[in-house]
Amino acid sequence: MFLHEALIFDSEQLPAALETREEEVLQDFYALFLEQLVELQRALATATAQRDKANFRLLAHKLKSSSLLVGAMRLGAALAALEESCLSCADADIDALIARVIETSSLTSTAIRARLQQTVL
């Protein structure tokens, strides 16, 4: 329920955290996050093929804080749920949670790219 309630992308989050609305600075952060998102998607695909649960946790942990910082709230929540599930050994949930992370990361990526294009226009 919580995952659905969180915003896919809150564009106010990053300027508030950085205490600046300087577009160049914001774009740098978004670009870096998008790069990390691509890496996450690639690494998740590998870990899924290998059923590497320890790696799922590591990947989830790695991007959780950054997601929340740049405003990818739903992805942050999905990663937190995946990390929690890996820690508590709730095997049954993991596949569904990974699917959720993959879907949400794709939506997040689209939303952030749209935000960047808006600025260009």
Next chain:
Amino acid sequence: MKKAPLKKPLVCILDDDEILTRMLVSQLERRQYRCLPFLKTEDFLVHLDNQEKADIYIVDFFLDSKKSSGLDVCRKIKSRHRAPVIMLTSNKGTDTIVSCLNAGADQYIVKPCNSNELVARMEATMRLYGAAPEFPGPGPDLADRYREHFSVNWLLRTLTVNNGTNVRLTEKELALFELFVVAADSTLNRRLAYGAIYGIEMDPLNRAVDILASRLRRKLQGLDAGIDIVTIRGGGYMLVLPQSEVGADVPS
């Protein structure tokens, strides 16, 4: 007469999360701090050993490094410098927080952190180091005080004593040794040591620290330099150095 400009405090940051690190740097530089960010633990340790001491260290608890955790790094800082350490953690669990504090951290902050809270905690901690007599901020660093007896190479994990002999320690033995250094001439409590090394609360029947202390003691005795570990009745150990009182210059 012109006033000399105040020196900006130096903050050393170790976090493998590049976005968070860049954000911290941006927030702190805006508040007139100098920042030295590190994404890799190895680079940080080289800096810690050879370069300018920071006024405060900010270290992530969960580092993506096979060699060192945030707890390891915290202990290393504390065994080298009398400087405040703030641990960043994204886990609010009691075990995590207790192990941070047991490893010598002065504060912990749960990520993602509010910059005003972070700065307030940094300043409160630095004030404590500068003003409170029990934390001799401007006093000698621990490494200086121990230099006549031994030196430690963290990357190679070797302990060299003043007669030139050395011994290689395991990661956990080195961790225990670092805690002894920080404890100076006080008793190192078994339970606190366990939490600071393993990151979890110790089961009362667990003997891991005793076994570790015993192994470390054998290695120290093998160096034949008069450095030893003594057992203190009631729950701990103490590092003993030859002909010196390690804590003599610490205000009581």
